[in-house]
Amino acid sequence: MAATGDYALWAWLAPGVSFLLLSLVVPLRRSGRPAAWLSIVLSAGALAGAVLAWRATVPDMARRILWEWIPVEDGVLTSVGVLADADSTLMLILVALVSFLVQVYSLGYLADEPPPSLGRYYAYQSLFAFSMMGLVLAPNFVQLFICWELVGLCSYLLIGYWYQRPEAARAAVKAFWVTKAGDVGFLIGIVMLWSRTGTFDFSELFEMAQGGSDALTGLGLVMAFIYLGAAGKSAQFPFHIWLPDAMEGPTPVSALIHAATMVTAGVYMLFRASFLFEQTPEVLHAVGWIGAFTALFAATMACVQADIKRVLAYSTVSQLGYMMAAIGAGFASAGFLHLLTHGVFKALLFLGAGAIIHAVGSNDIFAMGGLARRMPQTFVVFLIGTLSLTGIPFFAGFFSKEEILGATWAGGLTMPFAMLVLAAFLTAFYMFRVVFIAFFGAPVAAAAGAPAHGAHGAHDAAHAHDAPATMTVVLWVLGLLALAIGIGFARSYPESEFVAPGWITPLAIGVAVGGIALATAVYPLRWISPERLARRLSVLGEAAHERFWLDDFFALVYRIGILGLSRIVGWIDRYIVDGILNVLSAWTLTAGDRLRRIQSGQAQDYIYGVALGVLLLMVWMRWPR
Amino acid sequence: MTLQAYLTLAAMLFCIGFFGVMTRRNTIGILLGIELMLNAVNINLVAFARYHGDVSGMVFTVFTICITVAEVALGLALVILIYRIRRTAVADHLDLLKG
Secondary structure, three states, X not given: OOOHHHHHHXXXXXXXXXXXXXXXXXXXHHOOHHHHHHHHHHHHHHHHHHHHHHHOOOOOOOXXXXXXXXEEOOEEEEEEEEEEOHHHHHHHHHHHHHHHHHHHHHHHHOOOOOHHHHHHHHHHHHHHHHHHHHHHHOOEHHHHHXXXXXXXXXXXXXXXXXXXXXXXXXXXXXXXXXXXXXXXXXHHHHHHHHHHHOOOEHHHHXXXXXXXXXXXXXXXXXXXXXXXXXXXXXXXXXXXXXXXHHHHOOHHHHHHHHHHOHHHHHHHHHHHOHHHHOOOHHHHHHHHHHHHHHHHHHHHHHOOOOEHHHHHHHHHHHHHHHHHHHHHOOOHHHHHHHHHHHHHHHHHHHHHHHHHHHHHOOOEHHHOOOHHHHOHHHHHHHHHHHHHHHOOOOOHHHHHHHXXXXXXXXXXXXXXXXXXXXXXXXXXXXXHHHHHHHHOOOOOHHHHHOOOOOOOOOOOHHHOOOXXXXXXXXXXXXXXXXXXXXXXXXXXOOOOOOOOOOOHHHHHXXXXXXXXXXXXXHOOOOOOOHHHHHHHOHHHHHHHHOHHHHHHHHHHHHHHHHHHHHHHHHHXXXXXXXXXXXXXXXXXXXXXXXXXXXXXXXXXXXXXHHHHHHHHHHHHHHOOO | OOHHHHHHHHHHHHHHHHHHHHHOOEHHHHHHHHHXXXXXXXXXXXXXXXXXXXXXXXXXXXXHHHHHHHHHXXXXXXXXXXXXXXOOOEHHHOOOOOO
C-alpha cells in the first residue's frame, strides 16, 4: 500500500513548520512579504502532499499513523496522528487548495498593509491551515476537538485582524463566544461518549458500531451534545448569528474560514461520525429539520442585505443548512459532496466579492453598479460562482444540490424538503439580485455613503478595474475548477446511495430558473418594483432586515442573563467574600494595636514576665494530678 | 556539710541576685545581679559534682565561669556605649523596645 498516511502527514506538517518559523523568527515575520512567500511556498507543498495522499488512497482502506499521547495504566487514553482515507484526503485537498489560493490572493488584496501586520496575517493563515488539516486528519475525537478549538482561535484572530476597528473586535469576540457555547456541548458529548465506550478512536468506535455493541445503544443525549458543537461551528440556527458579523475580517479570510473550510468543520465532523449518528435516528431527524430551517431562514435574510459580503455570509449559512439536512436525512455523503463543491464555488464568490470591494472600496452593492463592463474578468468568474450556487446544470453546485434534495426526499423528510426547495428558489433570487445590482445599471449615489472597508477608500465604482494578477489568476483557477467539477459530474454521474424520484432534477432546475426569472423581473426589467415587493412583504422584509430580532434577543439574554449573573456574583464577591476577609483583617489590626501596649520597652518588665512564666511552669509541673 | 546546705546557699544567692536584677535602676547593678545568679548556679553544679563524685560538673563550672567573664565584659561594653550615646545608664530611660 502506498504511503497515503505519510503524504498526508507531510501535508499537515508543512503549514505547521511555516507557523513555527513565522512565530519564532520575529524579524522574518516583521519583514512582511518574505514571510508571505514562505507561507505560500509551504502551503503549496501542503497542497502537493494532499493531492499525492489522495491519489495514493485505496478504496475502503484507511491508513493510520498514530503516536501514543496520554498513557494511562491500562494502555493509552488517546493518541495523535493521521487517519488518511479517501474522504479525509479529499477534504484535505479542499483545505490545502483553498488555503493556498487564498494566501496567494491575499498578497494582492493586502498589498497596502504594513509589513509587520502582513507577517502576522500569514502566521495566522499558516496556523489555520495546520489546525484545519489536523482536524480533517484527526483519528480520534480528542485531536479533532483540539484542532477544532485551534481553528476557532484562528477564526477569532483573523476576524479581529483589523483590531483597531471596534466592529471587528466586537465581531471577533462574538464569533468566539457563540461558537464556544456550542463547543462546551461538544466537549461534554465527547466525554460522555468516552465514559460509555471507553475510547475516543474513530476506528474503534466504527468497529463497535459494526459489531452492534451494546455500549452504543441509547446514545441520544450524547449525540445531541456532540451535534451542539457542530451547530455552533457550522452556524446552524440559532447559533448562526456569529457568521454574518464575522465578515468584518479581511475578505480572503471570509473566503477561507467562513465559507470554504472552518464553518464546514461541523458538517465534516457529522459526516465523520455519521456511523454514530445512525444509531440515534431521533437526533438525525432534529439535525435535518434544523438544517432545512436554517437553510430557508438564512436565505430570507440574504434577500434583504445590502452588504455583498453579508449576502454571501447568509448564503453560506443557508448552504450549511443544506448539508446538515442531507446528513439528517441519513445520507451523509451527499452532504459531504456539497461541502466540497460549495467550498470551491463559495471561495470563488467571496474572492470575487473581495476583488470588487478592492476596486470599489465599499461593501455596499448599491454603491457598485455597472461593474460588468469595467471588471469583465471578475464579472465572468463571479457569474460562474453564482450559477454554481444557484444550481444550474454544468456548474459545480448543481449536482450536489440536487443530490441533497434527493437525499432529503428519500430520507422521508418531506417538510424539510419543501423548505429546501423554497430556499433554492430564494438562493437564485438573492444571488442574481446581487449580480444585477452590482454588475449592471448605475451605482446608486445615495447609498455611496456606506463605510469603506479596509484601507482602500479612495476608489469608486466609476473608476473600478480588474484586480492585479495575483488575484485574478486565483479567481480563474477557482472558476475553471467550478466549471470542471460541474462538467465532470455531468459526464460521469457517481451513483448515489439512495433512489431519488426522477422529477427532482427538473424541479431543482425549475426553482433555480424561477428564482433567476424573478430577480430579472425585479431588478433589470423593473416589471415588479422592488419597493412595492418590499412593501407587500413588509412584515417579513422588516423581520429579515432586523435578522428576525435574534441578535437582539441574544444581546438581551446576554445582558439580563450573563451580566445579571455577573453582577450578583460580583456583589457576593465584593460584600461577602471580601467582607469576611476585611473583617478578619480589621480584627487582627485592632488586636495588634491593643496588644502592643504590653510592650513597655523596660528590660525589667520582660524579666518579670519570664519569672512569672517559669513560676507558672513549675506550678503546672508539680500540680497534683 | 550536707548537700542541702550548699543548695540553700545557692538558692539564697540566686534570690538575692534576682532581687537585684528586678529592683536596681542602674544597669551596672542589674549586671551584678545577673552575676550573682550565675554564681548561684555554679555553686549548685559544684555541689552536685561533689555529691555524685562526678568531675564533669566541675568542668562545666569552669566553662560557665569563662563564658560569664566574656558576658560581663560584653555587657559592660554595651553599658558604656549606651552611656556615651544617651548620657544615662538608668534602665528606666532605656525603652527603645517600647511597642
